[in-house]
Amino acid sequence: MTALPFPIELDLIGIGSGNPDHVTRQAVAAINAADLILLPRKGAAKDDLAELRRVILGACLTNPATRVVEFDLPARATGHADYAGGVGLWHDQIAEAWAGALRGAGPAPRVPVRVALLVWGDPSLFDSSLRVARRLTPAPRIRALPGISALHALTAAHAIPLNTTGQPVVITTGRRLRERGWPGEADSVAVFVDADGAFRHLPPEGIRIWWGAYVGMAQELLDHGPLAEAGPRILSARAAARARHGWIMDLYLLRRTGD
Structure with missing residues (x-):
């Protein structure tokens, strides 16, 4: 104490x-x-x-x-x-x-x-x-x-609901996603505190991503799409933004199926 x-x-x-x-x-x-x-x-x-x-x-x-x-x-x-x-x-x-x-x-x-x-x-x-x-x-x-919250700001910025109809959402960290993979049977996974793009360790087939950095700020960056296509773009944009500003706050939502 x-x-x-x-x-x-x-x-x-x-x-x-x-x-x-x-x-x-x-x-x-x-x-x-x-x-x-x-x-x-x-x-x-x-x-x-x-x-x-x-x-x-x-x-x-x-x-x-x-x-x-x-x-x-x-x-x-x-x-x-x-x-x-x-x-x-x-x-x-x-x-x-x-x-x-x-x-x-x-x-x-x-x-x-x-x-x-x-x-x-x-x-x-x-x-x-x-x-x-x-x-x-x-x-x-x-x-x-x-x-x-940044999560509410992210889903609003992309104009998407947080969950699919009648399905749960898991909120986790990049470390746990990297170490344990997709958590359970949830269709949607919100990921905070990810230092290195843990989504890279997931098989990308059938997964979409909605990403945001500096959400709500003047520097706001957004991207979304199938993980196989959007993932490399996000990693590149993330590295460039961190180099430009010296820091980054970002998060993303992964979804196995659309709504």
């Missing part, structure tokens, strides 16, 4: 995937009700992400009493033999970074202090913030405010 310098109430605010128009009125109200907003920085190569948060705050924050505190987010070490253990250690480090940012913020304006973090997409879907928050002591009261 990570000790906080003072008791807090914590709002984890979903802000969509980079488009200020995706921020809900509920999110705007929570931003302006906060005493402190913690804004993470991920290094110079990913300063675009911090700048997008600054742009959103510039558009939404009107309360002059709300202070924005920037802090450096620790990078996750790669190559850990125990994947879950490595992620857990990283979450411990993030919790300490949050607490350190609060310690550096000065005296508490009131107790409990109302603290907000702007979370990409939705804080309950493929995001670590809720797990990190539960490492804090004294335990804060936590509110998770839903946002437009």
Whole structure:
């Protein structure tokens, strides 16, 4: 557990995937009700992400009493033999970074202090913030405010439904897709956190892919089609985009049958 310098109430605010128009009125109200907003920085190569948060705050924050505190987010070490253990250690480090940012913020304006973090997409879907928050002591009261997730933004951008009629959807990671193949009997598989195009390891026959990078942002890239045809294009576009911007956030939906 990570000790906080003072008791807090914590709002984890979903802000969509980079488009200020995706921020809900509920999110705007929570931003302006906060005493402190913690804004993470991920290094110079990913300063675009911090700048997008600054742009959103510039558009939404009107309360002059709300202070924005920037802090450096620790990078996750790669190559850990125990994947879950490595992620857990990283979450411990993030919790300490949050607490350190609060310690550096000065005296508490009131107790409990109302603290907000702007979370990409939705804080309950493929995001670590809720797990990190539960490492804090004294335990804060936590509110998770839903946002437009990257998955919703992806399917909307391609104008497709998430599932085929009456069929389930599996949400997984690139690592699990690469190691275990197609998961179960689902017709549709949404894949997050894929560093190297794990779809390359699937037999492409009868599979379609809908891919998006920087979905909702000005840099948005989209492609779709039969996996055998679209897969090589996506890998090439992905490599070029990463080289151009220094980072990439992307995801995709695979489907065995159309609808």
